[in-house]
Amino acid sequence: MSLEQHPSSPSSIPTVTYAEVRAALLARQEIALLDVREEAPHAQAHPLFAANFPYSHLELNAYNRLPRRDVRIVTLDDGEGLAVRAALRLRALGYTQVGVLAGGVRGWREAGGELFQDVNVPSKSFGELVEARRHTPSLSAQEVKALLDSDADVVVVDARRFDEYQNMNIPGSISVPGAELVLRLPAIAPDPRTQVIVNCAGRTRSIIGTQSLVNAGIANPVHALRNGTIGWTLAGQTLEHGQQRRFPEQIDAEQQRQARRQARDVADRAGVKRIALARLAELDQPDRTLYRFDVRTPEQYRAGHLPGFLSAPGGQLVQETEMNAPVRGARIVLADDEGVRADMTASWLAQMAWEVYVVDGVTAADFSVSGESPREVPVAAVTPQQRISAQQLKTWIDANNGTVVIDVALSARYVAGHIPGAWFVLRSDIAAVARRFPTASRFVLTCGSALLAQFAVPDLQALVTQPVYLLDGGNAAWQQAGLPLESGEEHLLSPRIDRYRRPYEGTDNATEAMQAYLDWEFGLVEQLGRDGTHGFFVI
DSSP: OOOOOOOSSGGGSOEEOHHHHHHHHHTTOOEEEEEOSOHHHHHHSBOTTOEEOOGGGHHHHHHHHSOOTTSEEEEEOSSSSHHHHHHHHHHHTTOOEEEEETTHHHHHHHTTOOOBOSSSHHHHHHHHHHHHHHOOOEEOHHHHHHHHHTTOSEEEEEOSOHHHHHHOBOTTOEEOOGGGHHHHHHHHOOSTTSEEEEEOSSSHHHHHHHHHHHHTTOSSOEEEETTHHHHHHHTTOOOBOSOOOBOOSOOOHHHHHHHHHHHHHHHHHHTOEEEEGGGGGGGOOTTSOEEEEEOSOHHHHHHOBOTTOEEOOHHHHHHTHHHHOOEETOEEEEEOSSSHHHHHHHHHHHHTTOEEEEEESOOGGGOOBOSOOOOOOOOOOOOGGGEEOHHHHHHHHHHTSSEEEEEOSOHHHHHHOBOTTOEEOOGGGHHHHGGGSOOOSEEEEEOSSSTTHHHHHHHHHTTOSSOEEEETTHHHHHHHTTOOOBOSSTTBSSOSOSSOOOTTSSSOSOHHHHHHHHHHHHTHHHHHHHHOOOOOOOO
16 A cells, blocks of 8 residues: 655545555554544444544644555544544644555445444453453353342452443442553452452453453452442442442552563563663664553652653553554553553553563652653644734623634543633534534634634634634633623534443443443454454464
8 A cells, every 4th residue: 555645635635545544454454444423423334444533633643643645544423524624634744655445434334344333442342252262251230239139259340440430330240450450450359359340331441450460360259240330230239329449559569570570471471672771772663653651650750750651541541542652563562650550451462462661670760750741742733813812702792793703622520611702613514514604793713712713713714704713712712701601502503423422331231232332342252253353462
């Protein structure tokens, strides 16, 4: 597949066939297959390794997620025209090897390609393969409930993110995100006779968490909660909400040493590579994409991390691999002060056919960068004259002279709070809905911080004759000026398709939807076999 630089016109964008993409995947060559639709349509049907990379947020994600400007990129949609727009925009951002998938989703299917539903499919299908190959032990919701009701010596650990745990959890369970399990379990269940149950919302993180403990040789009997909180809910059992129970921070020195030995053994068996911190620069090669991830907790990352490393807690990195690393075939290097989390995370990534390294010899002093890692974004084409203050916007609104505020934030954030009277529009949908804008003398674009809205200013200005402005600092600046927000869905010009509602989120989903989701997961191993591009193995 040879893609060359072309002038910035739609006809200049080369098309890339299904056969070419498949050949690159099978050869383990670097390729970023990007589904540039919003998340909900992406979840309806896409190729296995198509990362959801919405056009709406393209500038915010490109430089961090596609760090090498000459990496091969193939964009796709399902006939919406977004793939060509995204390809042109990526080219304008400096990417030189960009093409569009011939026929998009439909073309993939008609060429014989397998299509997958839902999100984070590589990780979920891998989890199902692990259970099928290793027969990961599990118990039903009814069996776990009986253990808890009988006051048996049992502990339930929730392997999801803490915020997911707070939303809903198995009664009495403790939040222990997946990468923390091998490190923290000895302090939670020091008696090897204590039975350990690992749960998530559905299946994947329960399976991977349980198998992590089994692979590490934990002495306790360990089982996954079969089908997670979905299974619990389908069994008619109640969940807790808003709980704060978390794993203990302190680790016994001997338990820590044992966990390190166990995790290193698992990583070695999976073929994980090692690199000394002093030699890390050797991985910076012009013809290879390198992702650097800190797999500790977000709190630890903010307190101090290695320069150039992004925060990606290990359990979520395994769960959402294609979102963190959309370039299939790239290298990944992981950092962790204890070593345990990096080794366990790397062991799973290696089995998912990633070339993965763990940094050895890291000391506390090496975590010298505090705070969040700055997001690298391109310069937006917004002039100083187009930037206005919150007070200026308030003056215009009060004058009732035709100022229309357009909010391009995530729909959930818009619904939770927006400038009174503002209209919600997906950035990718601006051209389609422009004819439905209310009569205006001027437009003002905003979002939470203006970071995204700034890139929509030239999009909108190209469509309308009225002047277009940017609220400097976005809705945050509006609030800081002491001005109120309102909530609700009264002014939606675009459908809320930027977020796919997972059947395992919350407890108000229809029973049929939850059961259908489980049935879909059960069929993923068969789909993997039909697709044939994954390269997964299970130790």
